[in-house]
Amino acid sequence: MTAKPAQRLTLFLLLAPAVLWLGLLIVLPHVEILVLSFSERVAPRVYAFGLGNYLEFFTEPLYWRTFARTAFMSILVTALTLVLAFPIALYIARVAQGRLKAMLLLLCLLPFWVSELVRTLGWMILLRETGVISYVLLATGLTEQRVEFLYNDGAVILGLVYGGLLFMIVPLANALESLEPAIVEAGYDLGGSRWTVLRRIVIPHAMPGIVAGSIIVFMLTIGNFATPVLLGGKNGLWFTEQIYAQFITRFNWPQGAAFGMLLLLLSSAIVWLGLRLTGQSLGTTLKQA
Amino acid sequence: MNRLSLAWKLYIAAFYLFLFAPLLVVAIFAFNASPFPSPPWRGFTLEWFTGSGAVTGKPGVLVDPIWLDSIGNSFRVAIPVALLAVLLGTVNAWVLERAEFRGKTFVAMMMLWPLVIPGVVLGISILAFFSRMANGLEDWLQTDLDFLRPGLPLVVLGQLSFILTIATLIIAARLRKFDRSLEEAAFDLGASRARVLRTVTLPFLSPALIGAGLVALLMSFENFNTTLMLVGSESPLPITMYGQMREGASPAINAVSLLLMLGVGGIASVFALTSKAER
Numbered sequence: 001m002t003a004k005p006a007q008r009l010t011l012f013l014l015l016a017p018a019v020l021w022l023g024l025l026i027v028l029p030h031v032e033i034l035v036l037s038f039s040e041r042v043a044p045r046v047y048a049f050g051l052g053n054y055l056e057f058f059t060e061p062l063y064w065r066t067f068a069r070t071a072f073m074s075i076l077v078t079a080l081t082l083v084l085a086f087p088i089a090l091y092i093a094r095v096a097q098g099r100l101k102a103m104l105l106l107l108c109l110l111p112f113w114v115s116e117l118v119r120t121l122g123w124m125i126l127l128r129e130t131g132v133i134s135y136v137l138l139a140t141g142l143t144e145q146r147v148e149f150l151y152n153d154g155a156v157i158l159g160l161v162y163g164g165l166l167f168m169i170v171p172l173a174n175a176l177e178s179l180e181p182a183i184v185e186a187g188y189d190l191g192g193s194r195w196t197v198l199r200r201i202v203i204p205h206a207m208p209g210i211v212a213g214s215i216i217v218f219m220l221t222i223g224n225f226a227t228p229v230l231l232g233g234k235n236g237l238w239f240t241e242q243i244y245a246q247f248i249t250r251f252n253w254p255q256g257a258a259f260g261m262l263l264l265l266l267s268s269a270i271v272w273l274g275l276r277l278t279g280q281s282l283g284t285t286l287k288q289a
Numbered sequence: 290m291n292r293l294s295l296a297w298k299l300y301i302a303a304f305y306l307f308l309f310a311p312l313l314v315v316a317i318f319a320f321n322a323s324p325f326p327s328p329p330w331r332g333f334t335l336e337w338f339t340g341s342g343a344v345t346g347k348p349g350v351l352v353d354p355i356w357l358d359s360i361g362n363s364f365r366v367a368i369p370v371a372l373l374a375v376l377l378g379t380v381n382a383w384v385l386e387r388a389e390f391r392g393k394t395f396v397a398m399m400m401l402w403p404l405v406i407p408g409v410v411l412g413i414s415i416l417a418f419f420s421r422m423a424n425g426l427e428d429w430l431q432t433d434l435d436f437l438r439p440g441l442p443l444v445v446l447g448q449l450s451f452i453l454t455i456a457t458l459i460i461a462a463r464l465r466k467f468d469r470s471l472e473e474a475a476f477d478l479g480a481s482r483a484r485v486l487r488t489v490t491l492p493f494l495s496p497a498l499i500g501a502g503l504v505a506l507l508m509s510f511e512n513f514n515t516t517l518m519l520v521g522s523e524s525p526l527p528i529t530m531y532g533q534m535r536e537g538a539s540p541a542i543n544a545v546s547l548l549l550m551l552g553v554g555g556i557a558s559v560f561a562l563t564s565k566a567e568r
Contacts, residue, residue, distance in 0.1 A: 014384050015396075017377040022399050025450035026406075029414035036417055087297060088304055095297075104301075111308050113557045115511040117530045118546040122311020124534065125318060125326050125543075132314055135328040165308070194293075223407030225514050230534055240409045240514070247413050247518065257417060260410045267407060 037258035053258035063242060063259075070239040071266055074222040077157055081164040081217050082210065089172035089209075090202070094179070105173070112166040120230050123159050124150060127231070151233035159227040164217035171216070175209025176202070211278050215271050222267050239263055312550065319543035326540040337544040347539040356545050359529035366441055366516075366525055367509035370448050374505040375498050377449075378456030385457070386464045403451040412518025415447045440521035447515045452508050456501040463497030503560045507553060 040050035057063045092104050111119065126132045127149035137143040149155060179202065187197040203210070228238035243263065246256030318326040322334035324346055334340070335349075342348035350356045385397055403411065416439065423437035436442040467490070475485045491498075513527040520528050526549070533542050 011388055011390055014380055014388055015390075017380045018384055018396060018400065021377065021381075021450070021453055022402075024418075025415060025446060026399075026403055026411075029411075029418035030406075032418040032421060033410075033414045084304070087300055091297065091301055104305075107305060108308070110554075110557075111312055113507065113553045114312060114550050115527060115530075115546075115553075116513060117527050117534065118315055118549060119311050121326075121530070121534060121542060121546055122313075122315045125314045126311060128327070130325065130327040132328055162307075162311070219405060219407065223409055223514065225409060225517065226531060230531070240407070243409055243413060244517065247416070253417060256413060260413050263407055264410050268405070271405070 033257040033260050036254050037261045039254050041254070047254070053255050054262075056255060057258060057262065066237050066242055067239050067262065067266070069237055070222060071270070073153070073157065073160075074218055075270070077160045077164060077221045078214050078218045080157065081161050081168045082214060084161065085165055085168035085172055085213070086206075089169045089176055089206075092169070093173040093176035094181075105170075108166055108169055116163060116226055119162065120159060120227055123155070123162070123231060127155055127158075150231060151235055153232070153235065156228045156232040156236060156238075159231040160221050160224060163224070163227055164220060167216040167220060168213035171209040171212040172206060173209075175206045175212075179205045207278060211274065215274060218270060218274070219267055222263070222270075315543050315546045316550065318540055319547045321540055324539060326538070326543050337540045347541060350541050350544045350548065353541060355529065356541065359524055359526045360545075362441060362523050363510055363525040363527075366444050366448065367506050369445050370452055370509040371502045371505040373445075373449055374452050374456035375460075375502045377453055378460045378501055379494070379498065381453070381457040382461035382464045385461045400454055400457055403454045406451070408451070408512070408514030409518060411450055412447055412515040415443065415450065415515075416518050419443060419446075438521065439519055441523055441525075443519045443521075444516050444525065447519045448509050448512050451515070452505045452512075455508065456505050459501040459504065460494065460497045463494055467493055500560055503556050507556055510549075510553075 037053055038049055038051065039047040040052035042048045057067070088108075092101060092108075096104055124131070128134070129146045129148040129150070131149070133149060134143075134147045137147060138145065183201060183205075184197060187201045192200065223240060225238065225240045225244065228236040229241055230236075232238070239259070240263070243256050243259045246252045246259060319337055320333050320335070321330055322336065323329075323331040338349045339351050340349040341352060347353075381400065384393075385400070419437045423434050426434055426437070471489055471493075472485050475489045480488070510525075511527065513531065516525060516528060517531070524532070526545070530542060530545070
């Protein structure tokens with residue numbers, strides 16, 4: 001492309017912020033942790049190239065178990081979120097009309113404008129041994145003594161599902177919105193049961209929304225820090241916590257950088273796999289979201 | 290049929306109860322005259338907002354320097370982030386919608402990339418890269434470059450790294466709807482480029498600029514993952530809240546949460562109003 005020098009200067013000036021932003025805040029920092037993750041400490045303050053940080057990950061059970069656990073629980077949380085959100089999205093998109101519809105969607109959005117920490121605080125007040133649920137159970141005589149609902153996997157999953165719901169409902173509702181009522185009618189007219197219509201017509205139509213919502217929820221869950229740490233306590237064991245521990249507590253940056261690369265790899269791999277299995281492309285998925 | 294739709298409605302009701310229960314208890318226990326944010330109810334009090342600590346042992350939010358400093362730090366981060374996001378986001382939107390050059394698809398893809406990187410990884414990568422830069426530059430210049438070390442300036446950069454994507458997308462979506470014949474008409478009437486920008490294009494964009502600014506403000510105020518990796522000694526609000534929640538906080542944390550909810554609710558309604566005006 002040949003352009004006049006003035007045009008070229010304008011283009012250069014317009015592109016400068018984007019280049020600085022993506023270069024200095026995204027690309028170079030990632031190159032830095034990639035390089036850092038392959039450096040090993042051979043003597044105090046002396047580093048050399050090596051795979052030691054990655055070997056450490058595979059030989060220390062705590063690390064790879066936490067990693068596998070985080071991956072598995074994130075998939076579980078995503079699936080649960082999808083199942084819980086689907087009826088809500090279906091109701092908002094297909095049944096609710098006019099003002100009620102706007103109201104329901106707005107009510108969904110509201111809690112998610114509030115900080116994650118505030119929401120987590122709410123769950124802590126509800127779930128802990130001296131908390132609201134335990135108090136109510138004791139007061140109504142359903143339990144003999146205080147019950148601790150906090151600091152277990154259930155609490156972590158609950159908090160993460162709660163945090164992901166909105167990001168599932170909005171793409172689902174968007175996808176379901178465009179379903180023609182006539183097609184659903186036709187399904188019934190042809191003798192399909194409610195279940196058949198749902199399985200053969202509604203769910204396939206909502207697929208782009210399902211994939212988009214699942215990918216967003218999965219990425220938010222696997223990268224979450226506060227919810228598993230606060231609701232799970234010592235039993236939280238989330239991989240982001242290991243990254244934090246290496247970087248901030250132990251000051252072992254090369255190890256932390258290797259963990260960071262592994263987390264990035266894992267989340268990208270599962271997103272890619274999800275897209276492949278459902279036959280969706282990233283472009284349409286991002287458009288849906 | 291009826292039984293199913295009744296079950297469906299009950300499920301919806303239960304769902305919304307589930308959605309609001311945590312926020313409700315946070316709000317309620319901000320007014321409980323007990324040293325811990327938990328039942329039983331010991332009477333209504335405003336000590337957790339304005340109390341000096343004489344009655345409850347710990348001061349209320351509006352007099353406690355810990356909370357006031359954190360709120361101040363959050364603003365010191367959020368305002369630069371919002372201003373930079375709007376300014377640079379507008380330029381980026383221009384690149385996406387108006388400029389023609391080879392490799393534009395690639396640049397557009399790159400701009401989306403920050404959204405798929407976990408916040409913690411963004412945080413550590415920026416921390417590591419800027420520390421290396423600081424080490425190199427300090428050796429070379431023989432001065433201290435504290436703004437490249439963990440602290441509020443680095444938090445601004447870390448948050449900007451992904452909030453800029455959001456701001457760019459919001460502004461680009463508005464710019465796409467712009468009817469360019471309006472600009473051409475202004476040029477035909479003899480307006481200079483700067484004047485067209487000031488009197489035609491920017492007024493059209495302004496709802497998106499305000500919207501992007503407010504979203505950036507909110508996202509900055511609430512960001513935890515990236516911020517956690519980049520803070521120094523001065524903590525923004527979410528970091529202070531996290532620390533207090535780990536130790537077991539007094540209901541002052543409920544009071545600060547309630548103030549945050551009200552503030553966020555206010556900003557969100559302004560945003561809803563401006564985006565309605567857009568349509």
